[in-house]
Amino acid sequence: xxxxxxxxxxxxxxxxxxxxxxxxxxxxxxxxxxxxxxxxxxxxxxxxxxxxxxxxxxxxxxxxxxxxxxxxxxxxxxxxxxxxxxxxxxxxxxxxxxxxxxxxxxxxxxxxxxxxx
Numbered sequence: 001x002x003x004x005x006x007x008x009x010x011x012x013x014x015x016x017x018x019x020x021x022x023x024x025x026x027x028x029x030x031x032x033x034x035x036x037x038x039x040x041x042x043x044x045x046x047x048x049x050x051x052x053x054x055x056x057x058x059x060x061x062x063x064x065x066x067x068x069x070x071x072x073x074x075x076x077x078x079x080x081x082x083x084x085x086x087x088x089x090x091x092x093x094x095x096x097x098x099x100x101x102x103x104x105x106x107x108x109x110x111x112x113x114x115x116x117x
Contacts, residue, residue, distance in 0.1 A: 003036060007059040014054045
């Protein structure tokens with residue numbers, strides 16, 4: 001996910017550029033970054049342009065679709081598929097400010113309207 005986040009923010013990047021950003025946060029070795037990106041290429045998560053000497057990698061998946069998929073997997077594994085339990089845990093974390101709570105209420109209202117149709 002960290003590699004994808006870097007690629008989404010930076011656009012096409014070399015392994016070296018991704019590694020420098022990862023290394024600043026995590027201390028990964030270059031070969032670890034390279035291997036992770038090769039695996040991601042095999043899985044279709046990134047694309048590689050190898051027309052130049054320094055290969056450029058780009059994200060092959062969109063941020064929103066990736067986040068939705070990850071949340072669904074997390075909800076299924078940790079909360080037995082219960083959106084209710086997931087939301088309760090998020091609300092109970094104490095990290096939601098008034099503006100976020102207002103936005104959540106608006107999303108719930110919108111979801112109710114869509115369900116009625």
